[in-house]
Amino acid sequence: MTRYLLKRLGGAVLVLLVLSVVIYGLFYLAPGDPARLACGERCSTQQVAQVREQLGLGDPVYTQYAHFLRGIVAGRDYSTGTALLHCDAPCLGFSYQTDQQVTSLILDRLPATLSLALGAMVIWLVIGVGTGLLSALRRGGITERALTVLTLAGTGTPVFILGLLLLMLVCAYLQWLPFPTYVPFTDDPEQWAWNMLLPWLTLGLFESAKYARLTRSSTLETLAEDHIRTFRAYGVGERAVVGRHALRGAVPPVIALSALDFGSVMGGAVLTESLFNIPGIGKSLIDGVREIDLPVVVGVVLVTGTAVVVANVVADLLYAAADRRVALL
Amino acid sequence: MTTLPDLPASGAKAGAAVAVPAASDARQAWRRLRGRRSAVVAAGVLGLLVVLALAAPLLAAVEGQDANTYHDALVDSARGGVPIGSFGGVSGDHWLGVEPGTGRDLFVRLLYGARVSLLVAAGATVVQVLIGVAVGLASGLGNRLLDAVLSRFTDVMIALPMLVLAIALTAVVPNDFPRPLLLILVIGLLDWGGTSRIVRAQTLTLKQLDFVAAARLAGSGRWRVARRELLPSLAAPVITYAAILLPMNMVLEASLSFLGVGVKPPTPSWGQMLSSAQTWFRADPMYVLLPAGLLFVTVLAFTVLGDAVRAALDPREAGRLRVGRRRTSRTPAAADPSKDISS
Amino acid sequence: SGPQDNDAKASATDKGKPQKGGKLTVLNSEPQTDFDPARLYTSGGGNVPSLVFRTLTTRNRANGAAGTKVVPDLATDTGRPNADATEWTYTLKEGLEYEDGTPITSADIKYGVERSFAAELSGGAPYLRDWLVGGADYQGPYKDPKGLASIETPDDRTIVFKLRKPEGDFPFLATATQFAPVPKAKDDGAKYEEHPVSSGPYKVVKNEDDGRHLLLERNPNWSEKTDDQRHAYPDTIEVQSGLDSAVINQRLSTSSGPDAAAVTTDTNLGPAELAQIGSDKALAARVGTGHFGYTNYLAFNPKVKPFDDPKVRQAISYAINRTSVINAAGGSALAEPATTFLPDQKAFGYTPYDHFPAGPTGDPAKAKELLKEAGHADGLTISLTHSTAQNRETSPEVATAVQESLKQAGITVKLVGLEPNAFNEARWSATKSPGFYLSRWGADWPSGGPFLAPIFDGRQIVKDGSNFNHALFDDPAVNKEIDEINKLTDLAAAAERWGALDKKIGEQALDVPLFHPVYKRLYGKDVKNVVISDWTGVLDVSQVAVK
Amino acid sequence: MTPVIPVTEQLIEVEDLTVDFVSGGETVRAVDGLSFSLAAGRAIGLVGESGSGKSTVAGALLGLHRGTGARVGGAVRVGGTDVGTASDRELRALRGAVAAMVFQDPLSSLDPYYAVGDQIAEVYRVHTDATRRAARARAVEVLDRVGIPDAARRAHARPHEFSGGMRQRTLIAMALACEPRLLIADEPTTALDVTVQAQILDLLHDLRAETGMGLLLVTHDVGVAAESVDEVLVMRHGREVERGPVAEVLGAPKRTYTRTLLSSVPRVDTPVARAAAQPRPAAGEVLLEAVGLRREFRRGRRSVAAVDGVSLTVGAGETLGVVGESGSGKTTLGRMLVRLLDPTDGRLRYRGAEIAAASEKELRPHRRELQMIFQDPVASLNPRRSVGESVADPLRAAGAADEERIVARVRELLERVGLDPDRYDRYPHEFSGGQRQRVGIARALAAEPRLIVCDEPVSALDVTTQAQVVALLAELQRELGLALVFIAHDLAVVRQVSDRVAVMRDGRIVEQGTVEEVYGAPSDPYTRRLLAAVPVLDPVLAAARRSARKALPEPAGNVVAV
Ligand SMILES: Nc1ncnc2c1ncn2[C@@H]1O[C@H](COP(=O)(O)OP(=O)(O)OP(=O)(O)O)[C@@H](O)[C@H]1O
């Protein structure tokens, strides 16, 4: 177990390194000059040069990358004009556009994204797996068809339309909830939950069809297996047979997919975040990409990468726990 | 690997030679599929959509419109360009009304949009599934090193935000590179992590089973085991997942249009129409409902078909075809309730 | 067509006299990521910063055209030039204090200007660097603590600016936030924006998440007596930004709870929203209309064939169907057709002309004729470069409308959509810019100078940086006329000459003006005293009352 | 001659039962007009060849064909419940509590995801209002009762950690958990070695005596039936061949079919024909040699050796029998011999090549020559592939491309193992347990191997088929010089087919020698005990031996349950 975790840790570091290299590489393919963008549209050539110098963009790519790595291990210094600021290790550098420390920028925004991702995951698991189960139980019935149509509508509708519809319905038309504004969990857990409700629903609904279909098919798959017959033959009710035994077969793929989606939602729920004004890292990422703010992009991608890797380790552990036949090592 | 006989062809030949036709597994699955009414209906709907898309120029000629001509007189410029007339400007000339702001004919645009949407979504899904299955299988079947390398590679791909790559790509890809192909490649090459994860997970479980051991003993190499033993069992989750990837790809195509990797204007696509219709759903509901409705029908048809294919691939399901209507079936036994002990 | 009447004026008066008190919410889409006076570009520092930073002069807080005037702010007047307008002297009002009660001195203003030269605080407009003697080489007070010799502060209330050449527009420039006082003792460089010292009616109490959430409260040391421009009715102002524009408009239209006292300073109504509001009287009464000096146009690079041929450029000018283009830009309520490069406002010196009359829907016949003369009888295939950003200005919709209207004249247009950064890089490159593309230009202040000079002054062609003179137009006569007008300190006289110059340059068909945008802005139902000037085109937060 | 039993006490009443399976458009009549009844506390044995419909009858008793598409006709009453018309709820009450079923396929009949103890506890709680704790205790109790060693701890194990026999016992334990009035046991002892088999049969007998439980025992092993039931029903092609008290039917069969059935039963005490009759071809050439083979499995933190220091040789054309009780490591050993499992330690040489640690690539040339017939016929066939395709696999893998030739060869093989070649494109779930096993044999043969490890190849087969298959293997061995490693717990069969025998216990070989040596003069006490436990055909003798076994004190240590 320890060995396994150590191994995965090594893998994670590798993944993150590759990620950062890829981003650095892509960055030099992407159009636009970050120094000019940071300086402003009407900056003179000298000013842009000064800014470039100040951002350390004058160095060759590999030197910049080395600085970046050194920053993670040993920290970096940065001038605000009046003073030298120190950014402690692990330092992901400073945003070109806002001068903020990327580490603190991400740390500030992580809770919001985590809130969104975790809550949405609960929703898509509940709605998705629940729907999948129900539709496996009541195959061919009205319930199944209605549920299928509902989840499919969620998936077939882009998030920006789904979210806007929910907003219009719940906040503007019915006025059940005020328009959501993000309240940190630490400030007021209750308000946090109320305000996150719509974003969770939006993202959760959008993802849930995938889980519904997956659960349904895996459940049906398992229902066809011999051991199900055993439990039926012992008078175990259909509900328990499906819920306990057939569902169990659906657990591994659902776990595998959840890990994946959790990872990508961590970095990519941009549309939901901007629609509901959640100060998460997804928005930073898209802004970073638009403004060629390399440190922010690298930072966010590394955090996302970490989320992906961690989610996968957790998924693999859960998976091995769920299916003991699969060996970890 | 020595030459591998082709699966469907084998059935045909064998059938000719031997007294009792020995249909291949694929053939039998096909037969089961055809027996499902839902599958036939779904396939019919999809077929119709494809035909409509292919016949777009023809139908446009019938209506007497084309996809790109502006009709400034048909929109109310003072009110944001909303189509004049009810139901988004439906008229004898414009059967489904016109697009706000431009007055372009919606009927024709929807038809042409179907081409791009179906092509991109289906193409991207195929690429995703091919890569995902290949990587997942190799990862699940390969030795630990290969598994580790591929899994970490998958991690990298998942963690790479698609939009970063998409933007970098626009800078590199020449302007005249066919956009639908670019979209297929961008989505297909970047977003296969889910498929690969599912396939790997299933492979790990399946490969513990005796029938895989038996196949290994039969001299099947990993590739053969994968193809003959695992793929049929993987087909169910993969097909189900693909049926859901497809609509997601249609939606993704819309988002990529925003980033400039989408189809080039004035070429329409449902996703693009939907994203520009975003704000119109109160002022001109038709504009939203048409692409959304088509998208939904497509999604539904693909899902139903995916379900049917999944079931058809499972021989054990054959006997359970009509569970929902079991009670009303008129088997001889059912006619006499006292004799029927199966319901 | 000049600026239309403000719907806002009428509705504001209905609601009785504005009162002090209450809380105003500002719902914005763009976060106020910069709050350092040195780094803000927009004239007057945009809306929210001007609640905190007072400047030597400021824009007149009045509706419509009256709002294009410069008025004194910290200074007693809008500036006293020397004979050739190369030296400008200002005197500070008496009794000016920061939020902490310390007095504001002319040295603080000098320091504020100097800071804006530091590379760490880049972002401001280029004029100070171009105009001030020694400005081009100055590196800011951190690297160069001696300061700029061309700014003199003979005493605590007097400040003198020495310019390289005559600049009659200096009072306009003095509205920029770079002219806000910064107490040197409180300056901590790039971190200053976290706690800027207020000279205006509000101070920053909270600035969270890099300007996404701001809370402003009354500055007790600000006095109405020294400031006749800002009303400061609400007690507190909360700015929530980073919001989706559809959500902002939805919230304003629903106007429930705190949103009843909400406005936006950066979000317009889109065409769909406008279409929907059209049928709702109550909602329509809560829409303010704004104009801002802005022109969207088709740019040519005459170095690229076939645009080197004036006949081709003229043909395109004739062929353009402005109705289609305007519809693509959101319809006639959101865009007005443009045939002149200068915005259609008096302050800019607007002189109507239409050298290549295309009518509302284009004149393809005339265009074809010209093309034939130019040797393209069989039609012509060209590329149009546009941005992929969804802005309804340089975006695919507008490009498609242009494509469609040129088709009528036998011109086949291939669209080249570029990602926004790539697009800007392409159009601002003096050496590699494409032959034909969508472009736009906005006013730094309501005067012809900053509108025409960067575009048509041959000396402003930048070879290795951002070049806005897309046509690479360098005509000594034009250059000379620009210099002459800059000498004028009589702004009205200057405006007239800018107009004449615009008309003259227009003959060359170096661009095809398409439209001037119009801004429709929704506000909450409790909002009173809505003022939208033609200077900014946005609702002025310093005037708004919620009681 | 049918015994007269009062109607009120009938536990099972079956009248004119027919079951039709519809598959691929055609109908298979698996059960055809069968009638029988069973009184409380009595036992009936259903014997017959593989595919005769035994399991189908068993399933019909619990209404298991509901919703599967099978058509059931006739009337079935179990414990007073009309299975045909009962509501789902009534059926559930019936299942498990009144009548419990032990299924034929031990691996696939247990949920791979849950601990065995939990699965038993779950079933127990369905029918009692026991607490979770009590149910778990009950599970341990019944596991212990069926002879699972260290039941309290092993209750936490998942099915895949159990040997075939242990899984089978788990299923029996599950059936016993609710103390049903009727036990339907579908081949309950097929996977068990004789000692455990005897123990289980004794257990069933005791339970019947104590609780008055009725028993419907489905078996192809006439010996087992002889030991355990009062009445026998011989089936063939879904119809009744003969029915009557066990002594009568087995002692004086009326029908030829029954007589053939009985004559095919291998015995430990009759002389073996084959060994003397067949001269060994190329005897002496060593094909496979194992030295000190060892295999460990992790069990939580510890690892246990399932096979420990086993050395053996298999000569070309020779048959090595491996016997041993359940869980002794036979399957593990067999899998290592064909390198499906990697040995933890030890050497393995095949025709001079060291393959213990060979990579898959290095193994390639030998793969097809080393075949295996798997213990669990369900799990070894891909449910999604037709059996013909599975059998064709080795041919295709070998590069055969001529479809006609492949199909013809597969049909030939199917026929050879006693299957209708026209069922080429049927799927495994449409076959009976024995039929599936035969498909496995056909597949192994298709590879034209030099050595086959047969892991309980005939334990699922009825005696007639068993005899056919054994004869078939012998014939192939003769023709092809095939070497066999014949793993079985049925000492009689092993004796019949083997040249040499190795007796395994606890992962070690306790005795190894020629058939004559081991059976004639067993040197190890364990071997002696095994031989003593072999069931006999004579019910009277069987009863006598049972009481003798009971009188005997248990040997030191937990012998039965090792
Ligand atoms: N995958 C595994 N993980 C853990 N333990 C295992 C595994 N496979 C087998 N074992 C253990 O190894 C021992 C030997 O098992 P094996 O299957 O070889 O027995 P067997 O002799 O074939 O028994 P049977 O006659 O019942 O089939 C048993 O105690 C079993 O629990």
Ligand SMILES: Nc1ncnc2c1ncn2[C@@H]1O[C@H](COP(=O)(O)OP(=O)(O)OP(=O)(O)O)[C@@H](O)[C@H]1O
């Ligand atoms: N689901 C099914 N679909 C089609 N045919 C089936 C199905 N189940 C069983 N059969 C067929 O019904 C017949 C009886 O099968 P059953 O399983 O009852 O045999 P059995 O007597 O238990 O044999 P064995 O001793 O080999 O287990 C066989 O020919 C079998 O192929």
Ligand SMILES: [Mg+2]
């Ligand atoms: Mg059976």
Ligand SMILES: [Mg+2]
């Ligand atoms: Mg075994």
